[in-house]
Amino acid sequence: MLIKLTAGTVYDPANGVDGEVRDIYIRDNHIVGTPSADEKIDTEYDLRGKVVMAGAIDLHTHIGGGKVNIARTLLPEFCRSEPGENDTRPRSGCSRATPSTLLAGYRYAEMGYTSAFEPAVLPVNARQAHMEMADTPILDTGGYAMLGNDDFLLRMLSTGAEQQLINDYVAWILHATQCVGIKVVNPGGISAFKFNQRKLDLDETTPYYNVTPRSIVSRLSQALYELGIPHPLHVHASNLGVPGNFRTTLDTMEAAAGLPLHLTHIQFHSYGTEGDHRFSSAAAEIAEAINANHNISADVGQIMFGQTVTLSADTMHQHANHQHAHPNKWVCTDIECEGGCGVVPFRYRDKNFVNAMQWAIGLEIFLMVDDPWRVFLTTDHPNGAPFTSYPHLMRLLMDRSFREEMLLQIHPEVAAHSRLAGLTREYTLYEMAIMTRAGPARILGLKDRGHLATGAVADIAVYNVDKNRQRMFECPAYVFKSGELVVRDGDIWNVVRGNTHVVRPEFDSGIEKSLSDYFDRYHSIRIQNFRISDDEMANHIGSPVMVTDCIARSNR
Amino acid sequence: MDTNTADKLHHNIACSFCGLCCDDLTVQVENSQLRITDNGCDLCQAGFSEPLPPTAAVNRQPQINGHSCSLDDALARSAGLLRDSRQPLFGGLGTDVAGARATLQLADRIGAIVDHMNSAAMMRNILAVQDSGWMTTTLTEVRNHVDLMVVFGNGIAERTPRFYERFFNNAESMFGHDTRQRELVLIGASNDNELVQNSSRITRFPCAPEQLGTIAMALRSLVNGKSLQTENIAGIPQSQLLELVQRLRDARYSVVTWNSSELDFPHAELTVQACCELVKDINIESRCSALPLGGSNGDHTFAQVATWQTGYASRFSLASRKPHFDPLLFDGERLLSEQEADLLLWISAFDTRRKPPLSAVPAIVLGRAGMQCETSPEVFIPVATPGIDHSGHIFRCDSIAVLPLQSLRASGLLSVAAILQAITEHL
Known part of the structure; x- marks a missing residue:
């Protein structure tokens, strides 16, 4: 099967292509070079006047695992009020903030997304996360396994284990859970909450283990560096949502000591304490630090006004925030001496000063971080807003007058207390393609995604040009997944199944012996039943693995 | 394995x-x-x-109206019945992850109502969560952290027999606690004390199941510093409840548990909710978690898969191209007794005793081989049991761990997923 995409205007930042009119050829699943004149083109799409980009990649979106099911169970009203109605979708579904898995796949594809990564996979719950992602059609997926509140790691740190042993454990977890990266959430804090501690700063020690969050971040980022895992440690920093937390965020950057570190939903970690409300924007300080430290990347976690639900492993802060629950009901769960889960529904109000500031802070970070390769477009779905609000967010970033119009509609003090009104930057299509395609692919180490050169997997989104960028990005003319046309005029055309990105770092399998003994003594399942095999992924869970290379490095 | x-x-x-x-x-x-x-x-x-019936036995053969038939005839007949049905009900639903996925795919295609055989028990927990949420914990946490456990109800040993052995009487904990010092409070008519290693650390408050909610609510009031206007609550002196409240406050990590399947009385969800709200309020100062126990016949498995695929665990309809949940309207037993459904697809792959409820509604039964229905259904297809005849996955009661199930023998029987797939192909 040979497909020709004719004369589209191509934005392919990974290959330096900025709005050039080009033809693209797809043979089966991949992009190929210009075929010889005697080869027959099976299908041709005339893309004159249309914008062509690689399929978009969301590197942080909560689409799989037990926490989303807890939220669905807690909030049947989300389903009731937001049924999925679209006759071109083969399966039914419901809800925007907690979409059923099938609907999530359709809606992502309908915006031109072809890959999405679940950032909070609890190792013990990894099977469920992969099952849910396997039931999210069209998208390729991947997960970041959560460490840093698990007894085994904290125990190793508290007894001064050598870095090599920590590396082996991290690598073993990546293999056993079929994940592509490691995330740490409120390092040590989720564990501390189980000992009834309600707050943990970066340099405080955890109960029982006596280790600091700083040491957890530093040892884990060292492990990922030495193992050669492409994606840096994905950090949900301490003190989420706490006014004044920008200092913790800056200190967390420092904890990496120059090693690569990704700070996730950084908007929630960029708060100062100035002004009458004792709540202010520290976006400038955070953006300045990102600009100055090239080892740091961040996704924003933009909030949008309206009803959503926050779900996080950070039980310490979710429990502290439960009085803000709207509607007034919430769930917190301690999980397997490994982690936790807190689900608190929330409604961001544009006339509420704090919520309106959160909105402005997120946009300030987008606009003040200079390098679009190191800042990523997320709403921390669904914590800041459902992922379906991405096209609206793109318009806010690409259209200054629209942004200023919106600023006038929210809490009146925000314009005075934020720099947003003075920020004239408008993201270009090229920059948007970096932030949503080339950038995420690069930081995840995916060599054949996020770009349109020969050899890339043919994940391609084609948009009709529209000055209203929201309209443009919410309704692609065509979307191809691995060379198959899956969306036409914004509607599902054909459904394909995705695969799972994983990494396979090398490690000393001697660690399995101590782990096996540890599982038998303390855990509720056997190590043999904890590990997920490739056969299980392909034949039972339903999402075969694709391995991204790791190149191990020696200690610095 | x-x-x-x-x-x-x-x-x-x-x-x-x-x-x-x-x-x-x-x-x-x-x-x-x-x-x-x-x-x-x-x-x-x-x-x-449970023995596998001999290959020639009638309950190991597909049947139409009680007569053995070929599998293909049974599949074709099933597809015909499903095609002609105006309001099919998918009930039983005792199956694994793959079976649940196949069930939901077929239900979505033909617009069926979906209700698991254990929904009544499941709904007691779900309705409480939908109304006010909860704070829970999981089995490994209990095994390592618990120092005080409060059991509401008739005990947990009967329905989850190895609970005490594995999670309360375990020899050692991660944190070096002496597990023999763990304390147990039994509220209800429990005999679980026989299973606990150190019976001197057991406190009993006997009461009827219907009084459990009253006791939980009284405890909650006392936790919040309210005074009660009565000396006795469900026959228990207030002073004893105050003492228990103090123990809950002082505990390092207390756990409150119940099994919703035994709370079989009207509006038992309010009893569950009272327990959940008690737990939440203890957490204002100290740590306490709920541990809802129970589960059988793949109920947690079906609930999880259905929740991620449709938003709802059970008692929903897919008839209108969008999931519609109603815990009263879509109660399967009610739909059958009122004949509001015109066809029942009943699935029970784990347990030959869980047969379709007797009703006038014609039924297609996918039953564990050996199941003997009281009256012959329109179609009976014997199915393989997950974890015995084929590999698969099952969810544990805390809905966190998903365990792989193995194929332990070659029975030649097909899985629920395979049969539903084949029926779909005949549609």
């Missing part, structure tokens, strides 16, 4: 016959007959060792 083929011993096998899903079993297989040789309990032994 490790398999020693010489003597047909399988190690580290997971059990699907109660919500604990213990995965440390050793199973011996001889001529298709299974026996647990290590770590079994009565429920698990019964589930694994």
Whole structure:
């Protein structure tokens, strides 16, 4: 099967292509070079006047695992009020903030997304996360396994284990859970909450283990560096949502000591304490630090006004925030001496000063971080807003007058207390393609995604040009997944199944012996039943693995 | 799973016959007959060792109206009935993850109502969560953290037999606690004290199941510093409840548990809610978690898969191209007795005793081989049992761990997923 995409205007930042009119050829699943004149083109799409980009990649979106099911169970009203109605979708579904898995796949594809990564996979719950992602059609997926509140790691740190042993454990977890990266959430804090501690700063020690969050971040980022895992440690920093937390965020950057570190939903970690409300924007300080430290990347976690639900492993802060629950009901769960889960529904109000500031802070970070390769477009779905609000967010970033119009509609003090009104930057299509395609692919180490050169997997989104960028990005003319046309005029055309990105770092399998003994003594399942095999992924869970290379490095 | 083929011993096998899903079993297989040789309990032994009927037995054959037929005829007849049905009900739903996925795919295609056989018990918890949420914990947390456990109800040993052995009487904890010092409070008519190693640390508050909610609410009031206007609450002196409140406050990590399947009285969800709100309020100052126990016949499994695919665990309709949940309207037993459904597809792959409710509604039954229905359904198709006849996955009662199930013998029977797929192809 040979497909020709004719004369589209191509934005392919990974290959330096900025709005050039080009033809693209797809043979089966991949992009190929210009075929010889005697080869027959099976299908041709005339893309004159249309914008062509690689399929978009969301590197942080909560689409799989037990926490989303807890939220669905807690909030049947989300389903009731937001049924999925679209006759071109083969399966039914419901809800925007907690979409059923099938609907999530359709809606992502309908915006031109072809890959999405679940950032909070609890190792013990990894099977469920992969099952849910396997039931999210069209998208390729991947997960970041959560460490840093698990007894085994904290125990190793508290007894001064050598870095090599920590590396082996991290690598073993990546293999056993079929994940592509490691995330740490409120390092040590989720564990501390189980000992009834309600707050943990970066340099405080955890109960029982006596280790600091700083040491957890530093040892884990060292492990990922030495193992050669492409994606840096994905950090949900301490003190989420706490006014004044920008200092913790800056200190967390420092904890990496120059090693690569990704700070996730950084908007929630960029708060100062100035002004009458004792709540202010520290976006400038955070953006300045990102600009100055090239080892740091961040996704924003933009909030949008309206009803959503926050779900996080950070039980310490979710429990502290439960009085803000709207509607007034919430769930917190301690999980397997490994982690936790807190689900608190929330409604961001544009006339509420704090919520309106959160909105402005997120946009300030987008606009003040200079390098679009190191800042990523997320709403921390669904914590800041459902992922379906991405096209609206793109318009806010690409259209200054629209942004200023919106600023006038929210809490009146925000314009005075934020720099947003003075920020004239408008993201270009090229920059948007970096932030949503080339950038995420690069930081995840995916060599054949996020770009349109020969050899890339043919994940391609084609948009009709529209000055209203929201309209443009919410309704692609065509979307191809691995060379198959899956969306036409914004509607599902054909459904394909995705695969799972994983990494396979090398490690000393001697660690399995101590782990096996540890599982038998303390855990509720056997190590043999904890590990997920490739056969299980392909034949039972339903999402075969694709391995991204790791190149191990020696200690610095 | 490790398999020693010489003597047909399988190690580290997971059990699907109660919500604990213990995965440390050793199973011996001889001529298709299974026996647990290590770590079994009565429920698990019964589930694994139920004999497979001989190949020629009628309840190992597909049947139409009680007469043996070819599988293809049974599939075609099933597809015909489903095609002609105006309001099909998918009930039973005792199956694994793959079976649940196949069930939902077919239900979505033909617009069926979906209700698991254990929905009544499931709904008691779900309605409480939908109304006010909860704070819960999971089995490994309990095993390592608990120092005070409060059991509401008739005890947990009968329905989750190895709970105390594995999660309360365990020899050591991660944190070096002396597990023999753990305290147990039994509220209700429990006999669980026989199973606890140090009976001097047990406190009992006998009461009827209907009084559990009153006691939980009284405890909650006392936790919040309210005074009660009565000396006795469900026959228990207030002073004793105050003492318990103090113990809950002082505990390092207390756990409150119940099994919703035994709370079989009207509006028992309010009892569950009272327990949940008690737990939440203790957490204002100290740590306490709920641990809803129970589960059988793949109920947690079906609930999880259905929730991620449709938004709802059970008692929903897919008739209108969008999931529609109604815990009263879509109660399967009610739909059958009122004949509001015109066809029942009943699935019970784990338990031959869980047969379709007697009703005038015609039924297609996918039953564990050996199931003997009281009246012959329109179609009976014997199915393989997950974790015995084929591999698969099952969710534990805390809905966190998903255990892999193994194929332990070659019975030649097809899985629920395979049969539903084949029926779909006949549609």
